[in-house]
Amino acid sequence: MSNRGSIRHGVESSWVGAGGLPTSANQAVIPSRRGFLQTAATGLGSLALLDLLGCTGVLADAPRPDFNGGLHHPAKARRIIQVFMNGGASQADLFDYKEELVRRAGQKFDPGGGVHVEAATSQPGNVLGPPFPLRQHGQCGRWVSDLLPNLAKHVDDMAFFMAMQSRTNVHGPGSYLMNTGFLLPGFPCLGAWTSYALGSLTDNLPTFVVLPDARGLPYNQKGNFGSGNLSVSHQGTVINAATAEPIPDLRAPATAKFITPDAEREGRELLARLNRDHAAANDDNAMLEARIRAYELAAKMQISAPALFDVSDETEETRKLYGIDEPSTADFGKRCLLGRRMIERGVRFVQIWSGAGGPSNNWDNHSSIVNQLPPMCAATDQPIAALLADLKRRGLLEDTLVLWSTEFGRMPFSQGGEGRDHNGGTFVGWMAGAGVRPGVAHGESDEWSWKAAKDITTTYDFHATVLHLTGIDHERLTVRHNGANRRLTDVHGHVVKAVLT
């Protein structure tokens, strides 16, 4: 290599900096200039980071311009917190008020025109009106259920997608679609793409963190936060906030008594020395050097991560705001608070899940809206409202995007009396914060809240819009895999301009 001296080698990792350029695996794609600059500049100061895939990573020394977060255009959002209602939150009961459902409650569901009505897991029942009242709130007059009194206060900060549409009525494919843009397993999710495209803002923490419900993982388990054909470093790091070691493998296991602090410290030094000697004797050694660097960064993370989880420095008022001392809100509230602490410390993407997979304790309310929906609302309403308020007062909402998502909606008719079956035909999501036009509602469902009718937002449109806000053109963020240039939005997706400032 002719210019070894002037180039640096880096480790490819979402934890430590730009997770590699948006390059293709077997077809060369040159990143945009901005992407290159940004990649070179983030995370590790002058140490540029690149994917090192059995090949030499070579990159010029670069000055460090101010990071603007955008890969293809200036970014509005530097980081994202997504709260995900696992199971399919019932849009008609929460946000999508329909007179017709109240009026015709108990009657046979008949959309007219001889249309075949089908439901995924049941025989369609009669029209089911929302058991809890919805009221209009804020300047914008958005309808919100009485079950969400705290969130209702923030409607003027939110942009609603009132006619979102899935391609399926089944949890597995639906959750994959909403997270990865494909109905099938094995594709990178939104957080992984973000990590890949934008890299990290910190050396000390993972780029993409997932905080699952304390009761368990959502439908598809870890499949929803995978990195698919991107490097494994971009997958969501699952942090179990409730356990003693929230980040796996950050420390030697307690059972390994032989690893004393001295052995650890001296071991690291000696290992670095051995590895450096080895690298010196082996040319084509970028990957070797990258591994040396990876150990240095691992040590750094070990030191800085614990402070993240120690919330004792939060005020009493903040604890109350998130409801972390109330049984009903404790778990979700704590995770929302951690989410804020993470993005403050440079985590790029935090995904907070409400509800585990399964027949209960989630938003998959087949058997009874009356019994199953209120506890889910009670657990999340105050914490999410607190998150919005807290981000706002700290100025973080300026460049943080908050997403409220679910994999699909629920049917306007009943299942087995008072529950609702899955409905990919229409559902609701909202976003708030960086670059989001506050108080708007985009799209409309039909008179039943059965199918999306006007200004439909597909899952692809939603992803395109989120990427747009982070400075990414969804059509240009591709990776070649198994014969196709894969992207989050497959071959679809339009940015929903109506929700942008």
Add this chain to the structure above:
Amino acid sequence: MGIVGTWQRLFIALVALVGFLAAMVALAFGDEAKPFPAAKAERKVDFVRDVQPIFQRSCYACHGPQKQTSEFRLDVRKIAMTGGEAYGPNIVAGNAKESPLAQFVAGEGDTMMPPEDKGQRLNAAEVQIVRDWIDQGAAWPDEVAGNEADKNDWWSLRPIIRTPPPNVVVAGSGNSIDAFVRQKLAEKRLPSATQADRRTLIRRLYFDLSGLPPTPEEISDFLADEHPAAYENLVDRLLASPRYGERWARHWLDTAHFAETHGHDQDRIRENAWPYRDYVVRSFNDDNPYDRFVAEQVAGDALFPGDPAATVALGFLAAGPWDESSLRDIQEDTLDRQIARYVDRDDMIATVLNNVSSMTVQCARCHDHKFDPIPTADYYSLQAVFAGVDRAHRAYDEDPLVATRRRELAARKSQLDRTDEAATTILLADDVQAEVDRWEASLADGRVRWTVLKPDCFSSAEGSTLSPLPDGSLLSGGKRPQRDTYTISATIPAGGPPLDRVSAIRIETMNDNSLPHGGPGRQDNGNFHLSEVQVFAGDVQSKPLALAAATADFDQQDWGIARAIDGLDLTAWGIYPHVGKPHFAVIELEDVLELGDERRLTVVLKQLHGGGHLVGRVRISATDAAPPVRLDVLPAEISAILDRPRGERTHDERLALARFQQRQTVLAEIARLPKPSLVYAAASDFEPDGGLHPSPEPRPIHVLQRGDVKLAQDAASPGALSCVAALPARFEIENAKDESLRRAALARWLVDKRNALTWRSIVNRVWLHHIGRGIVATPNDFGRMGAMPTHRALLDFLAADFRDGGQSIKSLHRLILASATYRQSSLASTIDAKQAAAAVAEDVDNRFLWRMNRTRLDAECVRDAVLAISGRLDLRMGGPSDRQFDLRPGIHVTPIVDYAKFDLDSPAGRRRSIYRFLFRTLPDPFMESLDCPSGDQITPQRANSVTVQQALAMWNDAFIARHCEHIAARLSSGGDSTAEQVDALAQSTLGREPRDGERDELIAYAERHGMANLCRLLLNTNEFLFVN
């Protein structure tokens, strides 16, 4: 500013680095900030490597194989160099300035290419490449000249041409491979590295062929081996070892995306997936010829019916994920179900065609393939090939004799099921009729006669609507309560067959179209849970009659009929997944009930499980047969026929009786056969599982416009790729209803010697795993968007040699491993410094193999090596997988899987990694950090990442820590000094003794902190983790 420009197109794996450095520098600082002048290329631009990928990406959409706007195309040399409308020619070789193409892509004039929204614009670096290429003469090699007339004219589709190895002098002991490689090196003026030393070679060979490190003894033996064929002998020994199959099976399982759970939201365990894994291991160890290996995995059941292993091989088609919710649980008549079926077959198609043919056919699902000559019609013909199979637990007999007998019986049974004249003739033949008579005589006495109790009073406790039907049954409808209790009373008629006492009752749960899945239950899945049965003499009284025993025709696992009479409301009888057919239970009274004057009986059916698990249709009968009364095998209609005197039976009744008896005989013999084994595989005949039923004949497949099931077009008939011109693209199938013939036809198409794709694909795949990079760098894509072969003649030489020479993978290994190319050092430093620098400048990613590639150990090699060094590796082969996690039932289908709770010292933790249980959505984090794939996606080549997570896992994971203790214990057990132990540890981890100077440091560290800590350290070195 240094300039080292090259396409970094190493490993096609997941995230590759593309560093076009000269360009990047220009890009980064040139076009806006301009602190540096745009760099000029210092080396020759290569069309295939540098230019064509840009054309492919940015230009082909409008000027390529599918579309030729302005009749200009950039995939055909002749047109590219001469065409160009008003501006033509677009390319003026040697003069970029005068070439309109260069101006267009740079946007210098009034035309900008590609136009907005038509393709990705070239950046400054890419524009410079195009300019340099034109300035340097616009060299465009003949091999990729393209052909306007024939879209099919593509290197991978042309017949294999076996050219003799070039006449090149290869120093030392080379073979024909080296002749090809050296010729290319000479052409490119590249040097070649010296041969690696023996110490390097043995470590390389061991990990390559067995996935394990050589022991210190094996190393010293090899170093001391003076036999001239020491190397070849070592290769032979390794290939003969069963460890070889365990290592190479893993590569194939990656491509098959094998795992042992379904994936998706209901990530259920596939208890019977492992036999396929064992089949692959055995196939490699036995050196199963490749055509047979492929044919078995696509249609082994049809092509090799006498060989049980060939059925197990069908695990290949079912290896990928499966969407249980969509394909089993949701309503049958939904669009979601239909979509899921197409999607499921899509995975089978990709599994076969990506891996065996290296063609990305799945791109043609929504539109004709954009770049390759694959129309959607071909794609849906492939869908039709798999139209009759599902993924299921497929029964097979390990004993071929049993398999043969079972086949005969199955044929006999389906013959009996037919209603045509031939079947009638058989059934009415004298010998059969005589058998029927003998049978009737034999059961005359012992037959239980049931009297249907027509309910005269019935009620539902929770408001189900019970409607009486003419046959004496009750149909439940109306609102569906969570739980319910039916109370059914009947007066036993005095007429008819005399019934004065009751010894048992029969509860029939029956089907009805109004019920989900046809019932017999009302739950959405067709099931019910009968918690308790109570029988009362007369009406409901304080005390029910005591019940002696209960038997049912089918018991759901853990929901047996005994639970309906155990006095516990919490337990119940269920019949899932055998929904959609009637069931019955016989309940025997403790004491025979003498019917008094009242002649009245009441049966209470408690259904208290919840979730609407109610019986949908029920009929009660009673008998006075002498106890014990157990299951009555005779269906009601057969009983009725038998009740009629022989002379009064109609022709149809005689037929029905004979059919029943003959069927029973066949079924009884089938039942006496040894229980079949199960493998999770493609199947068209399997036990129904809830809403998953086998399809009696192939499902109709239509060409779908834009891949949309709502836009179904013409029906598709089975076939394969029309671009393989030597073979018919549509199959002639004798019996369209026999789905296995379709797969058999595809298998024949795949392994036909004229199908060049197959042979090129496999030799490239084997080459890739030895060399670290394929001759074609995209092993699963030989299309226009894939990489071009670096050594086309060599690829064809190997393919022809392999195809025509017995298709032995082991022979192919020997050929490649014997080459000087494989035996090269991976170090450029073994070459003269100036030459090495030139080689790096010209071919930094070593496409032309001027040295060997260094590779990182994959996840399995790391884990197996650690186990081997600790002396705890258990070499037992095969069988059910080791679950290296704590498993608890989850809230829903997917269990809770905790890897941290696994006891690392337990027997399940000691076998080779290929025997690990692979959980799709919950993979082992340690293995995952080392790029072990989850089985969600086809993985022809693994990623080779370096990450912080990986460093943390290697440094802190409990597996490493625990085994460091084991290794330390093993080292100290011999009573050696610390120095000797340090030497031994270095030998087994690094394959060498510590160097002087290094040794003292290691000893000092070991003395201060113990051998376990030193072990942890050495396992974390790059020298351990990489193979030179």
